[in-house]
Amino acid sequence: MKILIIEDEKALSESIVTYLKGEDYICETASAFNTALEKTESYDYDCILLDITLPGGSGMEILKNLKANNKMDGVLIISAKNSLDDRVAGLKSGADDYLSKPFHLSELSARIAAIIRRKNFEGSNMVKCSGIHIDTQARSVFVNSNPLELTKKEYELLLYFVTNKGRVISKNAIAEHLWGDDMAGNYDFIYTHIKNLRKKLSAAAGMDHIRSVYGMGYKFTGA
């Protein structure tokens, strides 16, 4: 999977590259408008991370150029301007998703995975990981081909873990993913949901995939 990161802040794009390398993603970066435009015109990417404010031009122009050339690349806008107008304008211009800064890399990774799933036409609504099959279309989970009943939050949690498998996700990132800003700083609910998910998953799979990291985060491990 090829990913292009168009972001003028080197420090940020470096972190993104480091984090995404864990998956089988091949990452390229562009930090200015012109190089970004060249790359998007010359190559195809599975997903493009697009910052709106770039030296030399607006990310929106790149987006319009992509659409004008009938490119099928998935586009995830990452913007510091968290305004509804930008979000609406971006999505109207054909972006697949919008993530406002600051964000957690685990959230970014989950969004990229979702875009690639949607872009892929080979019946890829299925996310598979060591015997666990998640049908993102039907929102159902199978463990070793047996259906697993999960609550809405548990399902979201599992999908989040699986798309970030092998990496530590902080409690803060989990709380934000599940509840947005409404429950900031309230981790008790995470414990409850993770406890229940672990119980159900262990019973079905015969092993505990979720590992707690010093109580500050969690890691989903494969087989």
Place this chain on the structure above:
Amino acid sequence: MKLLVRFNRVNIIATVIVLLLSGLCYYFTIRYVLLNQLDDDLKVEEQEILDYIKTNNSLPNPSSYKDQEVSFQQNDGQPAKRTFSSSTVFSKEEKEDITSRQILFPVTVAGKNYTVAISKSQEATEDLIQLILLLTLAIVIVLLAVLFIINRFLLNKLWRPFDTTLKELKQFNLSNNQHLKLEASTINEFSDLNEAVTVMSNRVNQDYLALKTFTENASHEMQTPLAIINSKLDVLIQDETITEFQMQQLQGIYDALDRLSNLNQSLLLLTKIENNQFNERENIQLDQLIKEKLLQFDELIDSKKLHIITNLQETSLQYNKQLLDILVSNLLGNAIRYNKEEGDISIILDPALLSVSNTSEIPALDGAKVFQRFYRHAGTKQDGNGLGLSIVKQICDMASYSIVYGYTDHQHRFSVHF
């Protein structure tokens, strides 16, 4: 007191006094002139009588006409002095007082002293004076009427540019960024005023805009460094060699970062509301919105074992969906967050009012400060950013809703009047 009323009062009083004084002057001047005239006439009669006596050496016959009377009286003592006088006698024929002018002078005919009295009616003179007084009065009345009409119609029209300017100033609202619509006037004072007001409002608008742009830019500029810190932490915690102690330190950074991001986003939100960037309006079922929000807060409510009492009437509002969502979210969020274990929340909604009240361990808040930015009660834990209620207030202000805080029966209550 209105300027016009004050001006009219002085103007009218002065006018009336001047007119009355001039009336008096007329009265005395004309009276003096006319009496002189009358006296001259009497002197002519006197001369005629004297001539008659000189020629005939006898007295003429006393005569009495309509307005002139001549009489003679013999007097034995000293001859009388020549005098003019006015006197009023009641006339039986005319049934009214008749004023007449009289001249007395001595004559000697055949060694005998006589006093001659010639009197002329002063009636014509009095009539003239009366006429003049009436005229003066009529002029006063006409003048007052004219002044009244001028004030009523002309002055109101003249002052209209001023009234328009005043109205515009009263409606002037910085956050709307509207320019004043002033009426052009050919009157120097008003056009000067309008010019000064326009210059001032433009400057205020510019300053305000600069301030807002600064806040917005500052908040935006902070987003990127925050994003970098966040991403570096996310990468850092992947390191397998990190010890528990180091993890705890990182957790502290995460939590502080969350608070900072949250604060920044709230500041941005406040600026955006002030900038009127949420101007889309739609019809919103507020009762439905509240029910949805309660579902979202379900877990928090359950964990604190709160009792929720709702009385929600069907209510639809024409407003921005996002803003109403934030309004409800903040009010309910506070009612839950600052509640005590097994506490109560009651939510009442009807088409005119939304009221959210809750129990809490925090005593009554300072009503004057509760909506101020960064106001927190001393007993409040640091998990709120101190902007939630300011945002609620700002949202209410934009919609011209009024929001009131009250504390009764150990319950904090926020009421929004639509």
